Amino acid sequence: MNFSFEIAKTDATGARRGKLTTPHGSIATPFFMPVGTAATVKGLTQGALEDLGAEIILANTYHLYLRPGHELIRRLGGLHRFMSWPRAILTDSGGFQVFSLAQLRKITEDGVRFRSHLDGSEHLLTPEKAAEIQLALGSDIAMVLDECIETPAPRDAAEAALRRTTAWARRARAFFLACASRNGELAQWQFGIVQGATFADLRRESARQLLELDFPGYAIGGLAVGEPHAMTCEVTQEVAALLPKDRPRYLMGVGRPEQIADYVALGIDMMDCVLPTRAARHACLYTSQGRVLIKNARYAQDLGPIDGECSCAVCRRYSRAYLRHLFAAGEITAAILATHHNVHFYLDIMRQIREAIEFGNLAKFSSAMHARYAAGPA
Amino acid sequence: MNFSFEIAKTDATGARRGKLTTPHGSIATPFFMPVGTAATVKGLTQGALEDLGAEIILANTYHLYLRPGHELIRRLGGLHRFMSWPRAILTDSGGFQVFSLAQLRKITEDGVRFRSHLDGSEHLLTPEKAAEIQLALGSDIAMVLDECIETPAPRDAAEAALRRTTAWARRARAFFLACASRNGELAQWQFGIVQGATFADLRRESARQLLELDFPGYAIGGLAVGEPHAMTCEVTQEVAALLPKDRPRYLMGVGRPEQIADYVALGIDMMDCVLPTRAARHACLYTSQGRVLIKNARYAQDLGPIDGECSCAVCRRYSRAYLRHLFAAGEITAAILATHHNVHFYLDIMRQIREAIEFGNLAKFSSAMHARYAAGPA
Numbered sequence: 001m002n003f004s005f006e007i008a009k010t011d012a013t014g015a016r017r018g019k020l021t022t023p024h025g026s027i028a029t030p031f032f033m034p035v036g037t038a039a040t041v042k043g044l045t046q047g048a049l050e051d052l053g054a055e056i057i058l059a060n061t062y063h064l065y066l067r068p069g070h071e072l073i074r075r076l077g078g079l080h081r082f083m084s085w086p087r088a089i090l091t092d093s094g095g096f097q098v099f100s101l102a103q104l105r106k107i108t109e110d111g112v113r114f115r116s117h118l119d120g121s122e123h124l125l126t127p128e129k130a131a132e133i134q135l136a137l138g139s140d141i142a143m144v145l146d147e148c149i150e151t152p153a154p155r156d157a158a159e160a161a162l163r164r165t166t167a168w169a170r171r172a173r174a175f176f177l178a179c180a181s182r183n184g185e186l187a188q189w190q191f192g193i194v195q196g197a198t199f200a201d202l203r204r205e206s207a208r209q210l211l212e213l214d215f216p217g218y219a220i221g222g223l224a225v226g227e228p229h230a231m232t233c234e235v236t237q238e239v240a241a242l243l244p245k246d247r248p249r250y251l252m253g254v255g256r257p258e259q260i261a262d263y264v265a266l267g268i269d270m271m272d273c274v275l276p277t278r279a280a281r282h283a284c285l286y287t288s289q290g291r292v293l294i295k296n297a298r299y300a301q302d303l304g305p306i307d308g309e310c311s312c313a314v315c316r317r318y319s320r321a322y323l324r325h326l327f328a329a330g331e332i333t334a335a336i337l338a339t340h341h342n343v344h345f346y347l348d349i350m351r352q353i354r355e356a357i358e359f360g361n362l363a364k365f366s367s368a369m370h371a372r373y374a375a376g377p378a
Numbered sequence: 379m380n381f382s383f384e385i386a387k388t389d390a391t392g393a394r395r396g397k398l399t400t401p402h403g404s405i406a407t408p409f410f411m412p413v414g415t416a417a418t419v420k421g422l423t424q425g426a427l428e429d430l431g432a433e434i435i436l437a438n439t440y441h442l443y444l445r446p447g448h449e450l451i452r453r454l455g456g457l458h459r460f461m462s463w464p465r466a467i468l469t470d471s472g473g474f475q476v477f478s479l480a481q482l483r484k485i486t487e488d489g490v491r492f493r494s495h496l497d498g499s500e501h502l503l504t505p506e507k508a509a510e511i512q513l514a515l516g517s518d519i520a521m522v523l524d525e526c527i528e529t530p531a532p533r534d535a536a537e538a539a540l541r542r543t544t545a546w547a548r549r550a551r552a553f554f555l556a557c558a559s560r561n562g563e564l565a566q567w568q569f570g571i572v573q574g575a576t577f578a579d580l581r582r583e584s585a586r587q588l589l590e591l592d593f594p595g596y597a598i599g600g601l602a603v604g605e606p607h608a609m610t611c612e613v614t615q616e617v618a619a620l621l622p623k624d625r626p627r628y629l630m631g632v633g634r635p636e637q638i639a640d641y642v643a644l645g646i647d648m649m650d651c652v653l654p655t656r657a658a659r660h661a662c663l664y665t666s667q668g669r670v671l672i673k674n675a676r677y678a679q680d681l682g683p684i685d686g687e688c689s690c691a692v693c694r695r696y697s698r699a700y701l702r703h704l705f706a707a708g709e710i711t712a713a714i715l716a717t718h719h720n721v722h723f724y725l726d727i728m729r730q731i732r733e734a735i736e737f738g739n740l741a742k743f744s745s746a747m748h749a750r751y752a753a754g755p756a
Contacts, residue, residue: 040711068703325446333418
């Protein structure tokens, strides 16, 4: 099997510096995945992503299942070939989008029935179906279907969701292993997702149950959905301590620039978030000095780069004044340049974090980031 | 003066192979200018334009005057620096946009009063003002303000517009030369624009009057605005024959892929059109075999490139199936990739046309293009 996870160093905080190897290349950990919802990171070509040094991206199963359809992508040779992206891809299970985007959801023990947000068509997503779709897509890492609930959740709702999530994980794992035994070794790793809302005992129970299924990697789901950062960290710490040291840990859907290092210090190896790309399209740029809301009139005559410390292609060439103009004029090029910069910023944070782990000064890096991002919008 | 125009060869059709030199580089003629309305070619970064081999782009005076304002661009070092584009730029006079986009136009002998399409603010564009704005922008080639009328125009309207256009050209030329004598040699060439609708005698009169003003280059305006292609060619031929052989000739706002070579054969050296960029955003792709309307369901599983004969970065990497998916999903990346391909296609047509002139087979090239683009949408 062309998969492996190696840890080169664990620092005093618990942060791990490692390497995740997939059939589509090795990825230095800890890493951040830019989100390519519909088989494209909005505003960036695959060539630009390569230039930026992205070693892995995330694609959304829900979106690709509905359009263009996983069977079409399978026929065309899988997602890597379809989008011409030779590096690694992680797909989510589709669950989160079903719970946030789809209409008329109805959850049963079997799965979740929903209507497409695109055309109202009715679909049933089961643990087996979510696994099957992701096998058709051919992503390197697939996630099991879990039930996502709103936060804060009452205890009984969290318990019921957890029961289903575990049952679904068992079925997803069984389906995946059956495919593997039928078809020979699969070019995919399947990860489990620990749920349990903000209840420590439920999280522990979820982790214990999932460990029995022997996933090669574990995600922590249902966090960073509105609860305070301190609580996200508390639950993450609790769960991470229960997960096997030798397997990758993925905190789903995080985070703000200043929070990334905190999660890494809790032993997280993998993250993803739409924030850098979505914020870019809304003219919010991340810099070493904090956020820059580039539409602000104060930048109208500012000939400086977005970030004087940034080495990205946008900062080397364009001024804040020009970026502001492009946003004011509603130009596509504004989204292209802003996204390029923000993704560079996130990938560069990760490079700095990996170096900080090696040199044993992650806590210092984290404090500096918090100081610079003390206030303001996300 | 860092400007010159040299002709290396004139072929049997009258097509000219030459070189236009500006302070921002030499441009092989005949050339096509991608349109960068608001100081950006929609969907392309300046780096992408350089990679595509664009040696000159066109920017719109009307748009830049309204937003971000020519004075701001002047303060920031001119348009080249503002948009970080080191190669040549031609600016139009703003006239065409005032007549097509602005509200409540009122034309007087002095100029044209209008309301901004952005915020309704009132402005007066005079020949002097149009020249002043373009000097502030610092474009390499500036156009005089002309009056654009609708086609077909009644003769008396065409006569009145022509009278004003000539009077405005005199004032624009005088203003420009006064600036030059006050400030020393200007880093800009100012071109005149021949008008006269589709009346041969008016066109001749316009050309004769403008020649007296001794512009370093001449444009033909008011064509390709709805009249049949044969008529565009007829008027272009008539006018081109009257223009000085040693000066560049610019046919404004053309054209379709299959028409470009026709204009070159009539002695045209310069063209511009929003077609390749606008069509790209509407999923119309130009190829060596004709137009490809990429949203069509027939491309859903087509793993071939947009154009098998195309060497552009998009055709080398992505399939028709992927492009179709991106358009169906409404992704920004669709516009980026499609624009890249279409601009490559136009610039490549020009490369082929320049070579065809050198080898004496432009007519053959033209016939082949017409055969491939015989039918279908623009």
